[in-house]
Amino acid sequence: MSTSSPTHPLFEPSAESHRARSDVPFFLIMGGIGIVYVALLIAILAADGFYLVREGGEGHEIVDSAAWYAPLCNNALGAALADPHIRYSIRLTLVSCTLTAILSLWVAVPVGYLLSRHEFFGKNLLDAILDIPIVLPPLVVGLSLLILFQYVPAWLREAVVYQVPAVILAQWMVSCAFAVRTMRATFDQIDKRREQVALTLGCSRAQAFGRVVLPETKRGMLTAGTLAWARALGEFGPLLVFAGATRGKTEVLSTTVFLELSIGDLEAAVTVSLIMVAAAVAVLVVARLWGSRNFTL
Amino acid sequence: MIAVENLSIELGSFRLREISFSIEPGQYGLLMGKTGSGKTTLLEAVAGLKPVRQGRILLHGQDVTHWKPADRNIGYVPQDGALFTTMQVRDQLGFALTIRHVPRPKIDRRVDYLARMLDIGHLLDRTPHGLSGGEKQRVALGRALAFGPQVLCLDEPLSALDDQTRDQIIDLLRRISRETGVTCLHVTHNLEEARALADVQLLLQDGQVTVSSCLESNHAPAKGANSVPSSPQPRGPSGAVVRQS
The missing domain is CATH 1.10.3720.10 (MetI-like)
Incomplete structure (x- = not known):
């Protein structure tokens, strides 16, 4: 039967000429969108922490500053x-x-x-x-x-x-x-x-x-x-x-x-x-x- | 015995009208039909899980049409077993007896008996997670048989099994039917299962049940058989009474 012949219209264009595109752009786009949001979440928390370290590290006298644990408390x-x-x-x-x-x-x-x-x-x-x-x-x-x-x-x-x-x-x-x-x-x-x-x-x-x-x-x-x-x-x-x-x-x-x-x-x-x-x-x-x-x- | 008389069921646009059939005590009934023909709906109606619009369901002569599922004393084995995911196999087998407040030593003896009969002794301390399809079906069968039901309803219990396991479970079902004398209603679309198991074969087609074939019973309960203790089965004449409605 000629139905399975490579010359049949079903096989034009030839399947051999097709190659799937790379998956890398797909994952880059999907991952990129996710990373933007996660990065923003981490950034706001990091900013809070950074602000406290820079602005809030001094001027607090909760325990005697001579005590070994003073740096942990005086902030x-x-x-x-x-x-x-x-x-x-x-x-x-x-x-x-x-x-x-x-x-x-x-x-x-x-x-x-x-x-x-x-x-x-x-x-x-x-x-x-x-x-x-x-x-x-x-x-x-x-x-x-x-x-x-x-x-x-x-x-x-x-x-x-x-x-x-x-x-x-x-x-x-x-x-x-x-x-x-x-x-x-x-x-x-x-x-x-x-x-x-x-x-x-x-x-x-x-x-x-x-x-x-x-x-x-x-x-x-x-x-x-x-x-x-x-x-x-x-x-x-x-x-x-x-x-x-x-x-x-x-x-x-x-x-x-x-x-x-x-x-x-x-x-x-x-x-x-x-x-x-x-x-x-x-x-x-x-x-x-x-x-x-x-x-x- | 299971007798269904002029049963009508309506679920949305799906309808079964005036279904009638009966399966004599101790017989193995196979209910066949195409996918979507209503086999499972009919089985669930017999088990009390689907509402009936009109007609009657009789189990061993008693009209149970409007009884709760719990009161019908039917062992129900759904497709793929539907085992309780948080319970060990031992607790699943003893579940029906625990609900009935049977003393613990008696439950333990029954569990051991079922475990031997179904060859699942090595699974007793496991949960269903990780059990094979055949093991799950054995546990589901044991759970359904534990309280000595008069009737066993099985919904395509072999559909998800490989050929070898299917043959083993078919042998097991045949043995259970012979040894316990329980009346079985088994839903399937597989002709091979019907040939291997059926005393009576019912065909559900276009909303009607007809007798497809009535085989010479070779699974009839043996006299003095070693049954699951508790409910001796009444013995009726062999051969099913099936009416075309």
């Missing part, structure tokens, strides 16, 4: 950590972010599961409502919380607004939405059939969820919790409106940066910013190690 970081307001701010930040992450998971697990596994009336509407904290300007979330608490009993308003619970509530309102999205994606990735098998083996829905589904979400829960924690750490707008920025009371690290900037202490603001970066990186690294297969606590 901008030591001064910031010695400030009781900043120490309170660090404590409140750690506590509020951790509580926010835990509360977010408590909501994200059931909501994410229901959205992932079940069809029900109003599901699309619920889906859209859950995105509100993500798309809304943070300041509006705080303002809306403030307005909402005009309609609650006075004792509750006084216990929450401009108090520590307001810090946690404002952080939780936004962080929870991110945790819900993460948990929904986690449940979407878990094969539904394993749950169905558990049902045929004698489980109720709750047993199948608790014994089969939930153990498989460990890494997803860790990611959702970490994301909620990190989001809470960076929250500022709603806190300013709903919890205020009272020193030693509702001051968290993000508000400390704002307060230090507003009184013109750039050095302290940069120092606190770097403390926040260190805290965020530490949480992300610990979460990643804990979530990996080879590491358990």
